[in-house]
Amino acid sequence: MNSSLTLPPETAAPSSRRVLLIAGALIIAATYLYLVLVQPTEIAGGPGSPAGLITLLGFLGGGALLVAGILPGLTTQAVVLMPLGIALNISFGQLAGSLGLPIYVDAVGTVLVAVLAGPAAGAATGVLSNAIWGLFNPFALPFAAGAATIGVLAGIAARWGMFRRIYLAPIAGLLTGVVGGLLAAPVAAFMFGAAGTVGTNAIVAAFRAMGDTLIVAATKQGLTSDTIDKLIVFTVVALIVYALPRRTRNAFAFVRRHRVLLGQPSPKPTAGEPLRPERIPDEGRAGEK
Numbered sequence: 001m002n003s004s005l006t007l008p009p010e011t012a013a014p015s016s017r018r019v020l021l022i023a024g025a026l027i028i029a030a031t032y033l034y035l036v037l038v039q040p041t042e043i044a045g046g047p048g049s050p051a052g053l054i055t056l057l058g059f060l061g062g063g064a065l066l067v068a069g070i071l072p073g074l075t076t077q078a079v080v081l082m083p084l085g086i087a088l089n090i091s092f093g094q095l096a097g098s099l100g101l102p103i104y105v106d107a108v109g110t111v112l113v114a115v116l117a118g119p120a121a122g123a124a125t126g127v128l129s130n131a132i133w134g135l136f137n138p139f140a141l142p143f144a145a146g147a148a149t150i151g152v153l154a155g156i157a158a159r160w161g162m163f164r165r166i167y168l169a170p171i172a173g174l175l176t177g178v179v180g181g182l183l184a185a186p187v188a189a190f191m192f193g194a195a196g197t198v199g200t201n202a203i204v205a206a207f208r209a210m211g212d213t214l215i216v217a218a219t220k221q222g223l224t225s226d227t228i229d230k231l232i233v234f235t236v237v238a239l240i241v242y243a244l245p246r247r248t249r250n251a252f253a254f255v256r257r258h259r260v261l262l263g264q265p266s267p268k269p270t271a272g273e274p275l276r277p278e279r280i281p282d283e284g285r286a287g288e289k
Contacts, residue, residue, distance in 0.1 A: 017069040021120065024065030025148075028127060031058030032145035032187075039190040052138060056131065059144040063127040066148075070120045077251045078117035082125050085109030089129035089147075093140065102199030103229035106133075106140075110147060111154040111237045115163055118254040119155025126151040142191055146183040150176055154234070158254075164262045166238045173234030174227050181222030189218035200225055 040051030086109060093106025114122025126147030134141025157172035200221055207217035249255055
């Protein structure tokens with residue numbers, strides 16, 4: 001029996017998860033603000049420096065709290081998908097960096113997880129990808145906050161139906177790229193002197209040659225590279241999810257609940273939920289035929 005001073009188990013559990021999610025998000029945001037305000041250039045030396053250790057613990061700790069708050073609400077399919085998303089992010093990001101491309105392609109896994117499993121799972125995938133990647137590539141670590149934001153925005157775009165038509169996915173990617181570019185610009189300018197790949201360095205150099213300051217050049221480069229990058233990433237992810245077998249797509253509760261993809265059937269009522277009026281005629285016609 002529950003008294004007025006106690007919460008039923010089904011209420012207490014979501015509350016504790018909400019606390020973990022809020023705490024994780026606050027730690028990640030605080031770590032990002034620390035990087036922008038303190039501008040610890042020694043982080044380029046790796047996680048062995050004090051600033052690198054603070055950043056690593058901040059993003060890993062915040063990511064761990066996010067995962068702890070997210071996992072209980074995820075299906076088995078979503079939990080299995082997250083490590084795959086992390087592997088895709090790091091693999092594609094390393095490849096793009098090695099080739100010196102002016103884009104990053106390091107959010108394919110984040111967006112894929114967000115579209116299939118929702119914004120929370122996408123955020124956790126993004127921040128954990130950069131935190132793990134930062135163990136051997138310190139340039140990736142400070143951008144974990146932006147990676148988490150991309151996961152959230154991709155999941156929101158999926159919930160709002162931006163993946164029900166493939167031609168809408170690039171639009172969502174462009175808008176996400178604008179936010180990502182603005183978040184990444186201060187970190188790139190203040191901590192790394194806007195240094196990046198050969199391709200992004202060329203863009204920054206071009207804007208600097210036009211008379212822009214470092215932060216302005218880094219912002220323009222971020223807006224240019226990120227918008228193109230996310231346009232490509234969101235389009236690729238849209239093609240991937242529609243190439244998946246229908247049974248695989250429907251295995252994800254987020255896809256079913258929000259009718260993320262074109263042709264998705266209306267979600268069935270859960271046990272004990274009354275049928276909506278619009279569903280009743282479909283069952284009643286069986287006796288008329």
